[in-house]
Every structure is written in structure tokens, then in C-alpha cells.
Amino acid sequence: MGGSRALPLSSLLAAAAKSPLLHHHRAHHPLPLRLAASMSSSSSASPSPSPAAPPSASSAIDFLTLCYRLKTTKRAGWVRRGVEGPESVADHMYRMGVMALVAADLPGGVNRDRCVKMAIVHDIAEAIVGDITPSDGVPKEEKSRREQEALDHMCSLLGGGPRAEEIRELWMEYEQNATLEAKVVKDFDKVEMILQALEYEKEQGLDLEEFFQSTAGKFQTDVGKAWAAEVASRRK
Helix, strand or coil: CCCCCCCCHHHHHHHHHCCHHHHCCCCCCCHHHHHHHHHHHCCCCCCCCCCCCCCCHHHHHHHHHHHHHHHHCECHHHHHCCCCCCCEHHHHHHHHHHHHHHCCCCCCCCCHHHHHHHHHHCCCCHHHHCCCCHHHCCCHHHHHHHHHHHHHHHHHHHCCHHHHHHHHHHHHHHHCCCCHHHHHHHHHHHHHHHHHHHHHHHHHCCCCHHHHHHHCCCCCCHHHHHHHHHHHHCCC
């Protein structure tokens, strides 16, 4: 979706480090401040390898505090179109996860649990970079680079280990459209958007045809095509 202006990673990480929820642990667990300082000194530096140890309670809460931004970052396409009370990035990912959970017509061999996980992490980097969309004029390669950098820092904040690596793998799998699970989740991404558009049209009397047009002919799976057709049929 479109229109948000992404702030520098250093500014966002520094802001996250000042959160009241992080303040309680700051004296003993200064990782967010160290991350912010390292970003300020060298934004182009490669992230250090993640440690193998599982995240501590403090690291987990620091990570979740940063994820709070997903609940407050509004989907920019709706903002640009003047939708009242637009959904957040977290709202969007949550319903995608529910889609993967309840779909009875997933393609054979698809790992449902992996689809659910992928749905709830595919936009996680937007906690830092914001909702960058085609109308922002950011090249696809640059958008991916920013999100990859943000994801690396989020995984470092989590403390590395298997959970951080799983998040990174799921995000990359989705980004590269590399598996059938990724194709299903990408279709759910589009279905969720047009379903939300339909709901806003009915609730607020808007014409959001552009969102339907942007997905036309782009569904990759039978379940995506069937669900999109069902949404379209309810628009009449």
C-alpha cells in the first residue's frame, strides 16, 4: 500500500530504545541502545552474526516492543485514499494468518503451519521501515534492501538463535516467492487487501476500484483465485 515516509533505521531503533517498556531493563540489558549507536556510527556496516543462544526474556520483550509499531503503523494505501480508521499492518497480517488457518482448499502438500507463520512475519520489517508501496517511487530492489537490513536488526534484537533464524527464513521465502507456501501466502496478501477494500467501500461509501485492479490476473494458486472471485462477487 502507499504514501508513508520511512525514517532512518537509526532513528527508529533509537526511538524504540527509549520506550518505557524497554527502560526498566536498560541498565542491565542495553542491547537496543547498542544497536541504535551502531546504526548511527555506520549505517552500512554488515550485521554481526547472530549468537546461537536462545533469546532471554528481556530480548523477547525488547523485540515485541519494537513489533508494537506494527499495531500503530497504518496501511498507507488506505491513508492515501482517505479511509477513516484504516487498518494497521498488524491487522492485515493477523487476518492473513487466520486465512491460512481456516482455508479448507489449500493445494495438496502445502504446510499449513508454515503458511500461518509466514503470514504473521511477512511484513514484520515494516516495524522499522514503514509501509513502502509503489506510489512511494522506491525501486523494488531498494525496498527489499531496506527491509532486509531492518529484519537483520530485529533478529539481532531478538538475540539470534533458532527463532530469529526461522523468522529470517520465512521472510526470505516469502520475499523470493520460492515455495508453494509462499505463493499461497502472497495470494492471501492480495485477497486480504481486496476484502478490506470491499469492507471499506460498504462501510464508508468509497470507490476503491484501483485496489481490485492492482491484483487482477496476479493470483498464483487456485485457492487465491477462488477466494478473489468470491470477494468480487460480493461487490455487486
